[in-house]
Amino acid sequence: MTNPTAAMLVIGDEILSGRTRDANMHHLAGELTAAGITLAEVRIVADDHDVIVDAVKALAARYDTVFSSGGIGPTHDDITADCMAAAFGQRIDVREDARAILQAHYDKAGTEMNDARLRMARIPDDAKLIENPVSSAPGFTIENVHVMAGVPSVFKAMVASVLPTLTGGAPLISKTLTVHRGEGDIAGPLGDLAAAYPGLSMGSYPFQRDGKYGSNVVVRGQDAALLDEAMAQLEAAFT
Amino acid sequence: MTNPTAAMLVIGDEILSGRTRDANMHHLAGELTAAGITLAEVRIVADDHDVIVDAVKALAARYDTVFSSGGIGPTHDDITADCMAAAFGQRIDVREDARAILQAHYDKAGTEMNDARLRMARIPDDAKLIENPVSSAPGFTIENVHVMAGVPSVFKAMVASVLPTLTGGAPLISKTLTVHRGEGDIAGPLGDLAAAYPGLSMGSYPFQRDGKYGSNVVVRGQDAALLDEAMAQLEAAFT
Numbered sequence: 001m002t003n004p005t006a007a008m009l010v011i012g013d014e015i016l017s018g019r020t021r022d023a024n025m026h027h028l029a030g031e032l033t034a035a036g037i038t039l040a041e042v043r044i045v046a047d048d049h050d051v052i053v054d055a056v057k058a059l060a061a062r063y064d065t066v067f068s069s070g071g072i073g074p075t076h077d078d079i080t081a082d083c084m085a086a087a088f089g090q091r092i093d094v095r096e097d098a099r100a101i102l103q104a105h106y107d108k109a110g111t112e113m114n115d116a117r118l119r120m121a122r123i124p125d126d127a128k129l130i131e132n133p134v135s136s137a138p139g140f141t142i143e144n145v146h147v148m149a150g151v152p153s154v155f156k157a158m159v160a161s162v163l164p165t166l167t168g169g170a171p172l173i174s175k176t177l178t179v180h181r182g183e184g185d186i187a188g189p190l191g192d193l194a195a196a197y198p199g200l201s202m203g204s205y206p207f208q209r210d211g212k213y214g215s216n217v218v219v220r221g222q223d224a225a226l227l228d229e230a231m232a233q234l235e236a237a238f239t
Numbered sequence: 240m241t242n243p244t245a246a247m248l249v250i251g252d253e254i255l256s257g258r259t260r261d262a263n264m265h266h267l268a269g270e271l272t273a274a275g276i277t278l279a280e281v282r283i284v285a286d287d288h289d290v291i292v293d294a295v296k297a298l299a300a301r302y303d304t305v306f307s308s309g310g311i312g313p314t315h316d317d318i319t320a321d322c323m324a325a326a327f328g329q330r331i332d333v334r335e336d337a338r339a340i341l342q343a344h345y346d347k348a349g350t351e352m353n354d355a356r357l358r359m360a361r362i363p364d365d366a367k368l369i370e371n372p373v374s375s376a377p378g379f380t381i382e383n384v385h386v387m388a389g390v391p392s393v394f395k396a397m398v399a400s401v402l403p404t405l406t407g408g409a410p411l412i413s414k415t416l417t418v419h420r421g422e423g424d425i426a427g428p429l430g431d432l433a434a435a436y437p438g439l440s441m442g443s444y445p446f447q448r449d450g451k452y453g454s455n456v457v458v459r460g461q462d463a464a465l466l467d468e469a470m471a472q473l474e475a476a477f478t
Contacts, residue, residue, distance in 0.1 A: 017272050115427060
């Protein structure tokens with residue numbers, strides 16, 4: 001069985017300039033793997049209308065589901081919602097359901113609504129709102145794209161809102177064997193084992209510790225019994 | 240003046256599965272920004288031949304320079320060198336200059352050369368080797384693509400080998416003003432200021448601290464005097 005595929009589109013100059021280190025990708029990767037959805041590609045692009053539109057179209061066509069992060073706040077550099085509407089040929093304007101959610105939030109906080117805040121109620125016509133329990137301004141789902149905030153606490157909350165609505169496959173199980181030998185020593189037998197277990201994926205991730213070479217050999221698959229069998233063979237070969 | 244553009248291609252299942260958190264992108268982003276090269280896009284893809292070939296072709300055509308990380312070790316899942324050769328229609332085989340570097344390294348370490356280690360000397364015909372002072376196995380430059388290791392210490396060393404050979408523009412200067420008000424409060428005046436300084440880029444990055452909203456307003460540009468002037472205006476408006 002092949003698991004559903006997903007891609008992530010990270011929108012943000014601040015990550016490309018090295019100012020901020022993205023945290024959302026690593027979080028989403030772990031959540032999707034646990035849910036049996038294969039994260040197949042991530043793209044990080046700048047706050048540029050045409051680049052965002054091109055990227056979302058390419059990813060939405062290629063993968064089952066796309067998650068975006070960033071660019072849905074109230075400031076002039078938040079252009080994601082308009083890009084998503086353009087990518088799918090939808091009209092976008094302040095939508096009453098989103099406006100009501102924001103208004104209730106600001107009324108409760110004693111904050112005034114203004115033009116900038118109202119920008120966060122701009123939602124494409126046929127999109128479905130994604131709940132934001134942290135700061136109320138909603139994300140939205142348009143076609144197969146889930147459009148979410150870049151602030152990590154809000155991103156996490158939105159992922160938690162969306163994930164239960166998706167159909168995953170069997171969760172991917174992963175086991176790691178740490179081998180205290182260089183990759184060059186283990187590559188031959190490891191390649192033979194990988195060929196003997198086409199239903200599993202085997203990867204080798206080298207490291208250096210205290211001046212010595214080692215490698216974490218990771219075996220991934222959905223069949224627990226097969227995984228145990230392969231791990232036993234690996235241990236016999238390398239320890 | 241427009242700075243040269245770059246893209247990064249991260250090759251590795253282990254990052255997409257959430258097992259490993261990538262560190263190389265953040266490092267490269269900072270180095271390029273300091274060198275006056277704009278990192279415009281990052282793609283993270285799986286260890287899949289066709290996907291890697293497609294991605295490197297797309298990025299090499301769109302940007303001045305491409306940096307890849309990962310997949311050039313001795314194990315069966317290290318397929319990057321062959322993908323790069325395929326992307327640019329070059330022949331690839333064990334190359335004598337690369338073999339000699341590896342042989343000298345293993346002779347010194349008293350380690351035996353074997354088929355797996357020899358894989359690391361597979362270099363496309365017209366590629367130029369990139370020095371690896373950490374573990375000797377070289378990276379290579381093919382057309383406008385710099386192909387480097389995924390192990391962070393080696394990646395860093397290879398970036399240091401390559402960067403001085405590139406022509407950058409004026410370094411991007413960046414200044415940050417932390418405003419202890421919600422983005423919705425500052426978005427209007429900030430948008431006006433951004434429009435008044437088309438030669439600078441202004442971004443707003445919201446945060447929550449101790450239950451209160453704030454925002455880091457980041458101004459980026461290459462003209463230090465203009466940047467100082469805009470920062471003074473920002474401070475007058477928001478503090």
